[in-house]
Amino acid sequence: MHDTLWFLFHNDKLILCQASEERLALPSVQQAEMLKSLVVGTIHRFALLEGGEAYAAAVQLDNTLPEGFVLMGLRDAYDYLPYLHYKYGGRAYELLYWDSHTRFCPVCGSPTQHLEAIMKKCPSCKHELYPPIATATIVLVRRGDEALLVRARNFRGSHYGLVAGFLEPGETLEECVAREVMEETGLRICNIRYFGNQPWPYPCGLMIGFTADYESGEIAIQAEELSTAAFFRRDNLPELPRKLSIARQLIEAWKRGDIA
Ligand SMILES: [Zn+2]
Missing domain, CATH: 3.90.79.10 (Nucleoside Triphosphate Pyrophosphohydrolase)
Structure with a gap:
């Protein structure tokens, strides 16, 4: 049934x-x-x-x-x-x-018409609207037997997480990963590899997970975004994100040694 x-x-x-x-x-x-x-x-x-x-x-x-x-x-x-x-x-x-959020056309302001399950159309200017997906990347950066964990200022609670951020226009996912790590921590990374992805409906995201290796640089945090960033060993981990997140799945895979 x-x-x-x-x-x-x-x-x-x-x-x-x-x-x-x-x-x-x-x-x-x-x-x-x-x-x-x-x-x-x-x-x-x-x-x-x-x-x-x-x-x-x-x-x-x-x-x-x-x-x-x-x-x-x-x-x-x-x-x-x-x-x-x-x-x-x-x-x-x-x-x-x-x-x-699509009751009115963002181009001309007319009320939209809901024509198909996930398509609306403006009857005046014919602009079509589909559910938006905001693409973001998240990355676990390794350095030897350590992983880079950060505390973002907008995290609720006291847990640590991974560097993450929204894809910008014209960027590849790998460029987004490298840019976010550089902006937030000042580190250069290499070996950026796809891990998996997860819809993140808060409110309309898709989180795409990667792993990477540390290449060079000293940690210099972006103070508006992060309160802390540091490399941690498996036996000395701080409080981790909740199980529902791909951040936690990345960290668990790394803990098990499942990341090539
Ligand atoms: Zn319109």
């Missing part, structure tokens, strides 16, 4: 049902029916690669949620939902974000 998943968001919070004292889950089809009267705007439908379908909609809650439901940010929902539900929750969120 194929799943039907319902992703109902109030602002940037997902509605989950309290399946038991400790267990949270997406609302069932019946529960989603109960909440449908709160939906504002379009109900988006998309197919699941594994079979089945999903619906995404925004709800407006005037007071509180009906009994038995809770609101939760998508990142936190990672700890409660099956991975596929978390992943498709990201897709649902990106669709809703795109929908709410």
Whole structure:
């Protein structure tokens, strides 16, 4: 039997049902029916690669949620939902974000028309709008048996992470990686290799992971972006990013010695 998943968001919070004292889950089809009267705007439908379908909609809650439901940010929902539900929750969120940010044509200001699942068109100037993807790179830099970890000023919490940044127009991904490492830490790197990628729906990113080796230079941090940058050994690691992130997957792969 194929799943039907319902992703109902109030602002940037997902509605989950309290399946038991400790267990949270997406609302069932019946529960989603109960909440449908709160939906504002379009109900988006998309197919699941594994079979089945999903619906995404925004709800407006005037007071509180009906009994038995809770609101939760998508990142936190990672700890409660099956991975596929978390992943498709990201897709649902990106669709809703795109929908709410493309009500008017950015060229001429006319109201847009929603013509296909992920295409809108301006009836006046014919400009077409698709969901934007903001591409960013993230890199684990090795120096001998150490890895470069940084603390960004915008990190929530006290963990360390990896150098990361947005792709700029006209850049290759490898150029982006080298530039970000140089800008943030003053280091030159080599052997930049693809590792993997991850949709990062906060709000519409794609994070592309790389590994690299230290080549030369002394650490000189970019103070507006970072508070610390240093090389760490496996046996002396600081607090790491959460398991849901590709940053953590890169660090775990390096810890296991899986990076060639
Ligand atoms: Zn227009």
